Amino acid sequence: MAATSPTKQQLLQQGMALLLKNGYNYLGLTEILESTGIPKGSFYHHFRNKEDFGLQAIDLYMTGVHAALDACLDDRTLPPLRRVRRFFELVQDSYQGEGYLGCLLGGLGQELSGVSDAFRQKVEECMSAIAGRLATCLDEAVQAGDLPAGTNPQAHAELLVNCWEGAALRSRLRRDPNPLGQMLDFYFRQASA
Amino acid sequence: MAATSPTKQQLLQQGMALLLKNGYNYLGLTEILESTGIPKGSFYHHFRNKEDFGLQAIDLYMTGVHAALDACLDDRTLPPLRRVRRFFELVQDSYQGEGYLGCLLGGLGQELSGVSDAFRQKVEECMSAIAGRLATCLDEAVQAGDLPAGTNPQAHAELLVNCWEGAALRSRLRRDPNPLGQMLDFYFRQASA
Numbered sequence: 475m476a477a478t479s480p481t482k483q484q485l486l487q488q489g490m491a492l493l494l495k496n497g498y499n500y501l502g503l504t505e506i507l508e509s510t511g512i513p514k515g516s517f518y519h520h521f522r523n524k525e526d527f528g529l530q531a532i533d534l535y536m537t538g539v540h541a542a543l544d545a546c547l548d549d550r551t552l553p554p555l556r557r558v559r560r561f562f563e564l565v566q567d568s569y570q571g572e573g574y575l576g577c578l579l580g581g582l583g584q585e586l587s588g589v590s591d592a593f594r595q596k597v598e599e600c601m602s603a604i605a606g607r608l609a610t611c612l613d614e615a616v617q618a619g620d621l622p623a624g625t626n627p628q629a630h631a632e633l634l635v636n637c638w639e640g641a642a643l644r645s646r647l648r649r650d651p652n653p654l655g656q657m658l659d660f661y662f663r664q665a666s667a
Numbered sequence: 668m669a670a671t672s673p674t675k676q677q678l679l680q681q682g683m684a685l686l687l688k689n690g691y692n693y694l695g696l697t698e699i700l701e702s703t704g705i706p707k708g709s710f711y712h713h714f715r716n717k718e719d720f721g722l723q724a725i726d727l728y729m730t731g732v733h734a735a736l737d738a739c740l741d742d743r744t745l746p747p748l749r750r751v752r753r754f755f756e757l758v759q760d761s762y763q764g765e766g767y768l769g770c771l772l773g774g775l776g777q778e779l780s781g782v783s784d785a786f787r788q789k790v791e792e793c794m795s796a797i798a799g800r801l802a803t804c805l806d807e808a809v810q811a812g813d814l815p816a817g818t819n820p821q822a823h824a825e826l827l828v829n830c831w832e833g834a835a836l837r838s839r840l841r842r843d844p845n846p847l848g849q850m851l852d853f854y855f856r857q858a859s860a
Binding site: 494495496497499500575576580581583584585586587588589594597598601629632633635636637638639640641642643644646647648653656657660664665 | 781834837
């Protein structure tokens with residue numbers, strides 16, 4: 475009977491949703507335990523402490539991000555730039571489902587990078603990983619002539635991820651999708667110009 | 668003798684620096700009082716509570732932002748797009764002086780907008796005010812033919828502020844100016860293309 479893993483998964487799912495909504499400092503373990511009905515001892519069986527829990531919640535978030543990247547970037551029926559845009563559109567769909575709470579990476583990155591090197595490095599690694607995957611696809615776009623020759627795919631991918639994070643913040647502040655779409659329109663109109 | 672105002676100013680200066688570095692939840696009033704040598708009673712003479720203090724620290728931050736906007740946007744010796752870029756370069760200089768801690772608006776906006784409508788609205792108002800001022804200058808750029816006819820200055824100003832915030836987050840995560848310069852290079856190269 476492998477009950478351990480579903481319990482851990484349930485705790486992380488609930489934690490991830492609360493981290494996105496309220497941030498790390500307002501994350502109450504009591505609230506998570508009560509809402510899941512999981513006893514405290516079980517929590518500390520799976521996680522060393524709140525920090526460990528938060529870092530693993532980011533890992534779970536990234537599982538979803540990589541699944542979306544797989545679904546979009548591997549779709550060879552679309553031209554490479556369209557695949558990259560499709561990824562951000564999928565992310566936007568998930569923001570809509572959550573009520574435009576923005577991106578967990580941006581949220582925790584801003585909240586914690588001043589006080590925790592563990593979170594700062596974790597968020598940086600995650601953003602860098604996303605940019606790395608997008609860069610491969612942007613490189614294909616350069617090869618296909620859909621981006622100007624001489625475009626640096628890695629630099630463009632980082633730029634795209636960073637600008638998206640800013641748009642996600644504004645979307646969170648306004649509970650509004652417009653900053654997201656406007657940023658994508660600008661990038662994809664201009665990048666290929 | 669008007670000692671009240673300098674005391675308040677000193678508290679806000681110190682609070683603003685600590686908010687930028689560590690965020691709101693880690694802001695200890697005891698730390699501020701000890702480092703300034705100002706007694707607790709004096710703090711509560713000037714501020715209703717920690718929230719009121721944080722909101723007023725944002726006002727102080729915005730005083731600096733508006734001063735930088737004044738210095739750049741009113742400089743008629745430069746063409747309008749150059750004035751807008753100059754503003755962001757001044758902000759980048761101040762980030763450098765602080766060790767690349769990013770933008771207080773983005774930091775508090777991410778940390779608190781899920782749990783405090785007061786902070787969410789405050790940060791949104793501030794970002795909107797900055798965009799409004801930049802839009803006036805971008806409109807001049809459109810009139811001067813430095814941006815394509817049909818460019819919506821307000822939408823471009825919002826875009827610019829949002830992308831900057833994302834670059835500021837990444838700069839904070841990496842303690843590195845490159846994301847800032849890369850974002851400005853992309854925008855100003857492309858916006859006028």
